[in-house]
Amino acid sequence: MNVIELHSLTKTYGKSRGITDITFHVEKGEIFGFIGPNGAGKSTTIRTLLSLIHPTSGSATIFGKDCIEFAPEIAKEVGYLPSEVFYYDNMKVMDLLKYSASFYKKDCSKRIKELAEELNLDLSKKIDELSLGNKKKVGIIQGLLHEPKLIILDEPTSGLDPLMQQKFFELLKAENEKGATILFSSHILSEVQRLCDRVAIIKDGKIVQVERISTLKENNHKKIKIEINGEVDPSYFELEGVNNLEMKDQHVSFLFRGNINTVLKKIANIEISNLWIEEPDLEEIFLHYYEKEA
Template identity: 50%
Template structure:
């Protein structure tokens, strides 16, 4: 069964951009990345799936249930961390989290204590005394405490320090290995590269590709960095080259072709230095983004 499925999903805001004709499938058990720059339509897609806003047209399903007609049932199966978190300021953290676990017939207080300790949360504090990062930690615990079948995360690491981010992703990896489907929306490609199995790329409200991390990185693609005073125009204009950048006497690009052919061409050039390395997801993503859009 698919955890998430959309067909022709469209949300129109009139003159403002929404999402257009989005076809998306997330299989049960996947750690799925949803990537694109700010304003691409990631949050609009998520809010439509959660029935927080209404679609203009198309279909949306979670575990085969209609996101509008079966919204109540769906909410029993999912956890959600929004990109921006707001709570009643005068509540205490303990009150909020105890309320969250009360939705289960047998509240798991041991799990609550474990999560609070893991993410360094003080349950005695008032919400009004919490920083942005601490509020985000509360939202994460609230979303994951009852072990949802599907966890939807919208920029979950905003405001979190590096140590807590590391603990969070260790936790998410464990939950995913235990069967939880994770839909992870982010523009932080380092996080996506480390943890996601597959990614959907969205730009200006349109889905432009769904790829595994391996395919997006490109199995035969390398990053080349050259320092030379000679012209490299013949090389960087070849069809095997993408994302070329030049600054002073340093040129970098992604190369997807016969490496021996590239070396032969470089033998005709006076090189000050040469580096050939694996590209980052960000570099591959930008190349794909610019080329296909």
């Protein structure tokens, strides 16, 4: 069963760009990445899903129910962390979280304390006394305190230090193991690579690809670095399947897609002192994919 389904979802804002024909689905129990640069349309898609804005055309469902028509019902089972969080400054953290919990008609106090302990957050402080990172932690707890079936995260790690990011990812994996489905939106590719099963790439308000992370990484792309002895003309490496060719001093690097033997035969004809063949990270594949589209 698909927890989220979007069909030709479109939102236009007069002359400025919104989103066009967004179609993808998120399966039950999946951690699904939604990736693209800032301004690509990720937040617009998420806000439409959450019925915070209405689509111009197309449709979106969560748990098989129309997102607009059944918005209040759906909201009970969804945890949402927006990219920026704003609160009543004078409230204490605990009071704010209790207020949030009151919407779900269940006792969340034990869960709030557990999450605060894990994220090292002082519940007795006032909101305006908190750093940006601690305000983000309040948002994380707010999104998870009612143990939702679907967690929607929009750029969730901004403001968190690397140690806390690691903690946060562990928390998400634990929620996922308990059965929660996660939609994780980010422009930071390494995060998506670490966490997600599949990914939708969005550019200029349109989906350019939906792919398994493993396929995206493998897909016959290899990152090749060579240390050469002597001079070699750059045109020597202009083979079919070679992208992002860079030559600096004695070092040559490029992405290659195709039969690796072609490259090895070519390299065998020149003097080299070292050779590295690696899996490229998602960032390089992603940038190459964008260039290809352009």
